Amino acid sequence: MFKKKAGDSIAKGININTIVRDYGILLALILLMVILSWSNQYFLTPRNILNVLRQTSINGILALGMTFVILTRGIDLSVGSVVALAGIVSASLATTSSTAGIMGAPYPAVVAIIVGLLVGATTGGIAGTIVARLNVPAFVATLGMLSAARGLTLIYAGGRPVPALTPEFRWIGTGDILGIPVPVVIFAAVFLISWWVLTRTRFGRYVYAVGGNPRAAKTSGINVTRIKLYVYVISGALAALAGMILAARTGSALTQAGIAYELDAIAAVVIGGTSLSGGIGRISGTLIGALLIGVMNNGLDLMGVESYYQQVLKGVLIVAAVMLDQTRNRHE
Amino acid sequence: MFKKKAGDSIAKGININTIVRDYGILLALILLMVILSWSNQYFLTPRNILNVLRQTSINGILALGMTFVILTRGIDLSVGSVVALAGIVSASLATTSSTAGIMGAPYPAVVAIIVGLLVGATTGGIAGTIVARLNVPAFVATLGMLSAARGLTLIYAGGRPVPALTPEFRWIGTGDILGIPVPVVIFAAVFLISWWVLTRTRFGRYVYAVGGNPRAAKTSGINVTRIKLYVYVISGALAALAGMILAARTGSALTQAGIAYELDAIAAVVIGGTSLSGGIGRISGTLIGALLIGVMNNGLDLMGVESYYQQVLKGVLIVAAVMLDQTRNRHE
Amino acid sequence: EMPKIGAAVYGLNAEFMQIWAAALEQHPAVLAGEVDLTIFDGRYDALVQQDQFETMITQEFDAIIFVPIDIDAGATAVDAAFEAGIPVIGSNTRVNSDNLTAYVGSDDVKSGYMEAKIVLDAIGCEGEVVIIEGPIGQSAQISRLEGNLLALAECPNVTVVEQQTANWSRAEAQTLMENWLTAYPGVIDGVIGQNDEMALGAIEAIKAADLNVEDFAIAGIDGITDALLSVKMGEMSSILQDARAQAQGALDLAISYASDDAYDPQSDIWVNYTDMPWNGGTDSEYSVPWTPVTAENVDALLDMRK
Amino acid sequence: MVHLLEVSGLTKSFGGVAALRNGQFQLESGSVHALCGGNGAGKSTFLSIIMGIHVRDGGQIWRNGELVEFASPAEALASGISIIEQELSPVPHMTVAENIYLGREPLRRFGGINFSAMNKASGRILDSLEFDISPTTLMMDLSIAQTQLVEIAKALSYDAEVIFMDEPTSAIGGQEVEQLLAAIQKLKAQGKGIVYVSHRLSEIFEVADHYTVFRDGAFVEEGEISSIDRRGLIRCIVGRDLEEEFTKTNTPTNKTGLAVVGLSDENKISDISFSVNKGEILGIYGLMGSGRTEIFECLFGLSKKTSGTISIAKKTIEVNSPSQAIGHGLALVTEDRKLSGLVMTGSVRSNLCLASLKNLGHGPVMSSMLEKTASKEMIAQFSIKAERDTMPVSELSGGNQQKTVLGKWFMTKPDVLLLDEPTRGVDVGAKREIYGVMSEFASQGGTVVMTSSEIEEVLGMADRILVMRDGRISGVLSRKEANAEMLVNLAA
Ligand SMILES: Nc1ncnc2c1ncn2[C@@H]1O[C@H](COP(=O)(O)OP(=O)(O)OP(=O)(O)O)[C@@H](O)[C@H]1O
Numbered sequence A, B: 001m002f003k004k005k006a007g008d009s010i011a012k013g014i015n016i017n018t019i020v021r022d023y024g025i026l027l028a029l030i031l032l033m034v035i036l037s038w039s040n041q042y043f044l045t046p047r048n049i050l051n052v053l054r055q056t057s058i059n060g061i062l063a064l065g066m067t068f069v070i071l072t073r074g075i076d077l078s079v080g081s082v083v084a085l086a087g088i089v090s091a092s093l094a095t096t097s098s099t100a101g102i103m104g105a106p107y108p109a110v111v112a113i114i115v116g117l118l119v120g121a122t123t124g125g126i127a128g129t130i131v132a133r134l135n136v137p138a139f140v141a142t143l144g145m146l147s148a149a150r151g152l153t154l155i156y157a158g159g160r161p162v163p164a165l166t167p168e169f170r171w172i173g174t175g176d177i178l179g180i181p182v183p184v185v186i187f188a189a190v191f192l193i194s195w196w197v198l199t200r201t202r203f204g205r206y207v208y209a210v211g212g213n214p215r216a217a218k219t220s221g222i223n224v225t226r227i228k229l230y231v232y233v234i235s236g237a238l239a240a241l242a243g244m245i246l247a248a249r250t251g252s253a254l255t256q257a258g259i260a261y262e263l264d265a266i267a268a269v270v271i272g273g274t275s276l277s278g279g280i281g282r283i284s285g286t287l288i289g290a291l292l293i294g295v296m297n298n299g300l301d302l303m304g305v306e307s308y309y310q311q312v313l314k315g316v317l318i319v320a321a322v323m324l325d326q327t328r329n330r331h332e
Numbered sequence C: 001e002m003p004k005i006g007a008a009v010y011g012l013n014a015e016f017m018q019i020w021a022a023a024l025e026q027h028p029a030v031l032a033g034e035v036d037l038t039i040f041d042g043r044y045d046a047l048v049q050q051d052q053f054e055t056m057i058t059q060e061f062d063a064i065i066f067v068p069i070d071i072d073a074g075a076t077a078v079d080a081a082f083e084a085g086i087p088v089i090g091s092n093t094r095v096n097s098d099n100l101t102a103y104v105g106s107d108d109v110k111s112g113y114m115e116a117k118i119v120l121d122a123i124g125c126e127g128e129v130v131i132i133e134g135p136i137g138q139s140a141q142i143s144r145l146e147g148n149l150l151a152l153a154e155c156p157n158v159t160v161v162e163q164q165t166a167n168w169s170r171a172e173a174q175t176l177m178e179n180w181l182t183a184y185p186g187v188i189d190g191v192i193g194q195n196d197e198m199a200l201g202a203i204e205a206i207k208a209a210d211l212n213v214e215d216f217a218i219a220g221i222d223g224i225t226d227a228l229l230s231v232k233m234g235e236m237s238s239i240l241q242d243a244r245a246q247a248q249g250a251l252d253l254a255i256s257y258a259s260d261d262a263y264d265p266q267s268d269i270w271v272n273y274t275d276m277p278w279n280g281g282t283d284s285e286y287s288v289p290w291t292p293v294t295a296e297n298v299d300a301l302l303d304m305r306k
Numbered sequence D: 001m002v003h004l005l006e007v008s009g010l011t012k013s014f015g016g017v018a019a020l021r022n023g024q025f026q027l028e029s030g031s032v033h034a035l036c037g038g039n040g041a042g043k044s045t046f047l048s049i050i051m052g053i054h055v056r057d058g059g060q061i062w063r064n065g066e067l068v069e070f071a072s073p074a075e076a077l078a079s080g081i082s083i084i085e086q087e088l089s090p091v092p093h094m095t096v097a098e099n100i101y102l103g104r105e106p107l108r109r110f111g112g113i114n115f116s117a118m119n120k121a122s123g124r125i126l127d128s129l130e131f132d133i134s135p136t137t138l139m140m141d142l143s144i145a146q147t148q149l150v151e152i153a154k155a156l157s158y159d160a161e162v163i164f165m166d167e168p169t170s171a172i173g174g175q176e177v178e179q180l181l182a183a184i185q186k187l188k189a190q191g192k193g194i195v196y197v198s199h200r201l202s203e204i205f206e207v208a209d210h211y212t213v214f215r216d217g218a219f220v221e222e223g224e225i226s227s228i229d230r231r232g233l234i235r236c237i238v239g240r241d242l243e244e245e246f247t248k249t250n251t252p253t254n255k256t257g258l259a260v261v262g263l264s265d266e267n268k269i270s271d272i273s274f275s276v277n278k279g280e281i282l283g284i285y286g287l288m289g290s291g292r293t294e295i296f297e298c299l300f301g302l303s304k305k306t307s308g309t310i311s312i313a314k315k316t317i318e319v320n321s322p323s324q325a326i327g328h329g330l331a332l333v334t335e336d337r338k339l340s341g342l343v344m345t346g347s348v349r350s351n352l353c354l355a356s357l358k359n360l361g362h363g364p365v366m367s368s369m370l371e372k373t374a375s376k377e378m379i380a381q382f383s384i385k386a387e388r389d390t391m392p393v394s395e396l397s398g399g400n401q402q403k404t405v406l407g408k409w410f411m412t413k414p415d416v417l418l419l420d421e422p423t424r425g426v427d428v429g430a431k432r433e434i435y436g437v438m439s440e441f442a443s444q445g446g447t448v449v450m451t452s453s454e455i456e457e458v459l460g461m462a463d464r465i466l467v468m469r470d471g472r473i474s475g476v477l478s479r480k481e482a483n484a485e486m487l488v489n490l491a492a
């Protein structure tokens, strides 16, 4: 839809130039994977592939929600704190610990999850309202939420982690379906739904239009305020989902979970070719961006690169990957 | 130059509407200060005022550099890491410790400072080149630098702090000039120079033009690439300056200094009314934004607000302050 | 076949874990090339640590040394390693898991008690103190606070005027203390810093306010180099957490569990700490004693850092 | 009788400055109503208020006799009003079809968008207007003229009863204008009402039945087109009599000002050679996409040329960037003021001075005195209607923005002026002033190259006319021999 489509290049015969231009970042990912599988025997094992996917799923889910927000020219800095808040709240419903749980806990996992999602949607809704209705810059509104949601997390939990989650709840982090880890399945599902929504529905088009030209969107009769509000709700709910998976994976919800996660999520989106000035981008790019970050982290650990050098290498690799990607529009 | 100037409203007689519109954020700051001085007897003491200024100076210096970058539609996420890198490198020249210093240390403070500034200008230059010449999004380029500079810091220092700085070097963090702390003096000087550069020089005009419409700027004969490069050099050098003041203030340079400082610096700029989409903003706004953050932190500590509630309050206050500010353009 | 041993630590950016990691690499077995050691930086994130466990399991490590960010959140990782048949030796911070093979560490509650006690003794069990805490919710913060409060309970005439986090950071603690000194002029007698960095920040703030550091009783924990220097100048007290013993002890245990044959520990810590016998390497817990840093031992400790 | 639309006493001010003081208007069904007025008269403001884009301060609007109040464009659209806005505002990274159907995409059964139906429908609309644009092209790949065509198609596709057209032809010319006017006739026959805003009076006399004139934000006069002549309408718009519309005072010298030999680029133009003498105005005429703009972009270092030489006053020059071009005394008024002409976030003054900053200070330091004087001079020379020169340029009316761009380039005191559609959106009075400035510039020895989609303008101002077709020169005519028919024939 946006930019040229895969169909176009296939129709015209495979053209290496077109591929490089349209899928530069995918090439970067493949290149990285080839180098890694060539230099480490474990990299391409099924077990490690599943590891990478599982490790990517949390940042990936955050990045998918972030894509919606960034496409409308917004930004959501609060996702890391929402991860913690929703994680703690849902965990307090799903713990067997008598001190950390709320009255009546443990509740069925599905109750905990629904409450968690509501928490995320609410924080997103608040941030979205501040951005869309009160015209506060998204950076400020969500920075405020970053701080406030972290504080609420600490108040709610009294500063302590919530341990001893029920096995039922933990399943969303540690279980598997036909050998595929549940977080990966959830990530895949969220990706497919997001992809469908963004490319095939009116709402998706409006997200692009609001980011591409808010004035034109408004003049065409689109309720710009509502679209802006919704994307923050989506981002908040997905952050909550990620937070619950995180708690379920680690087995206890921590008040300091998710710190600085917003940076990685935004990075995945931007590496994937979505422009911070809105209106341009593909959700598949975000998937690739998140995978690139995941593979990089996994690969550097796998190869036993020393921690300090890892940080330097990561910086270099991110920039190099994006430089390989010629998709980025050079219009401005 | 851009937006309305103070002179305009004065000419027409003081008009409360104009003031609210033009200096909303200043009103927010004043309001906060009135509330604080009313509820805490120590707030308005000269000693505490100096405290606030001293505490603001580091973030303030970062924010001043960040203003240049953001005015050109860029962003500099690397400032926190540059704080650490420049701090460590300059400290290794100004330490009396035989293990942590480099050969021949301690050197005169001025040598250490110049080297530190060069380190910052170099990292800024690298990031700027990647952004301006290689067309990599600023978010990615400076995120890469954030990671790489942190890694370099750790490698350079072997993960250990550099203690025992010479009194001469420490003067920039702890000394005072006529009773005013040196960091405050430096902050004021940097502010005045930045203000002068942005409002009075050709370079300043170009910064606004490049951010407002890069294409029109280019057509008007402006070397857009060069202007973009320079703003990152400025931001890097100022981050280095902040890093050295921080090291001098704490008495030793730490490898984990400056983590997450970029968020506060960007927040000061945005709260001050500069638009993340470039071309709009005032350096005086940044000063007020930084002061607002500083006063808020100081005030909450002074009033003994519990740390969890502090975070919630901070989030709420930031958003409220910006909502009070009607300067923000509602153009889009 | 060399045993492959991984060390997953919560983060390498601060000095304490750096000393810990360096001690690991200075272990005689590593120097002699008898083990293949890899250190993983957990980047202060429980999830990253768990990911690194998965990586180590995939690569079939023979034993894992674990310094978790959180006492509870590390359990899943330990259980996963246990299922894969890999022994996990805890170091520095405990993990709430029955599957932890052994633990070498120092009791944070005890150090919290000790440092608070030093401050309280110095002010004669009477007066006003402030507590500067680590990141809220982190295990060390929780335990050290517990210890702080135990000691404070013994001195009912002492009031805690303020208690805030400075996230283990010197710069944050410095700002915090500057503001407290303004809000409570002449009130504060003692500063309980839950680590040395924060205690040092408080000292800088006191100096910046033109007050006498000697007028305050200040204590921290860990014994980082700057704190040792500060103790030497009589500005503060610190309690040495022996990173070297925690690291090398854990590695000896890891090698012992990783090799089929009987193994004699190689680190000199077993000789130095008579309170902590090797016992054939089969104990489930080794408690590394805390050492208060004093004017007497500070020079020796500083020498070891060179 | 019930009017499709009736408006009375509409007022609107922006930050204390009245943009509209008394907007009054009646639209009958089956008619084309021309809304006339100089730049800044309040026409666009008037239309945007009715459309629900701006909120009015006072006044009443009746739609089919019912009092209405549209809070958003969505409501206006729902009541059967659509608009072609003056400032083209496409969503750049969406396709033509998506732009046309934005806000009302056809759906499939399960809620997904039916893209093929949308593309087909868009194709049909574009074809019916004989606009040669593919529905699946991205908007950002279109030229400004094509963008305008899409906006026209979009406004018509609503099948609205009332259609506002705010300068729909400012970026197009020739054939496309004819097609639009034909379409308007068809709509009129269907009983729709069209409000037509244009500074090209010939179009108004060709298509409109009624006219309403605003001046300084207030209603001045209305009537039947048949009851007024061009001169009378101009008098009504400008408020005084204008003698001839084109003021031409220059006489070409025989000294070469600008010479171009064998200029080609990647694919848009090839083998372009011409020379212009000092004191001469060379007009370039051509159809949409014929390569006029591209010539300018190559000359000014904005596009890469593949071959050819450029010389100024017989000296061959190398131009790789606009700053080099400016250094050689060139100035380029680009055709899209929003995209490449103005820094919208800046003030009028800063925009006027932007290309001349090197001459407005001492070394790197600016002198606000010099800037103020220079900007005042340009504002006077082009009679730019601005409250203060420190106001944001985005708050100027369209025509005044265009004059600001011209002012910016005149301030650089160029030797060679390249003007790409210099009078786009400029009112009759101001056009005449611009022509005056152009002539004056030429008669003082300056060299002028201008393009225009308005054939009368080229014929009226140029000493010689170069006609482009498909990126090549198809003919050069002298002022004496040229006429409209010849130009059209050479261009097609
Ligand atoms: N957003 C705005 N803020 C402030 N003033 C504005 C704004 N929009 C328009 N104006 C002012 O309102 C007046 C009328 O502008 P408007 O755009 O309606 O004129 P117009 O008749 O359409 O002119 P043109 O023919 O040049 O398009 C002008 O003086 C203009 O400066």
Ligand SMILES: Nc1ncnc2c1ncn2[C@@H]1O[C@H](COP(=O)(O)OP(=O)(O)OP(=O)(O)O)[C@@H](O)[C@H]1O
Residues within 6 Å of the ligand: D140, D141, D142, D143, D144, D145, D146, D171, D172, D268, D286, D287, D288, D289, D290, D291, D292, D293, D294, D295, D335
């Ligand atoms: N495919 C395209 N992608 C981006 N920009 C384009 C494209 N085609 C044309 N343009 C731009 O549109 C402008 C018009 O180009 P060109 O010189 O071919 O036409 P022209 O004769 O000036 O006609 P008009 O301006 O009326 O379309 C140029 O500025 C060019 O950069």
Ligand SMILES: [Mg+2]
Residues within 6 Å of the ligand: D043, D044, D045, D086, D166, D397, D398, D399
């Ligand atoms: Mg108009």
Ligand SMILES: [Mg+2]
Residues within 6 Å of the ligand: D292, D293, D335, D420
């Ligand atoms: Mg053109």
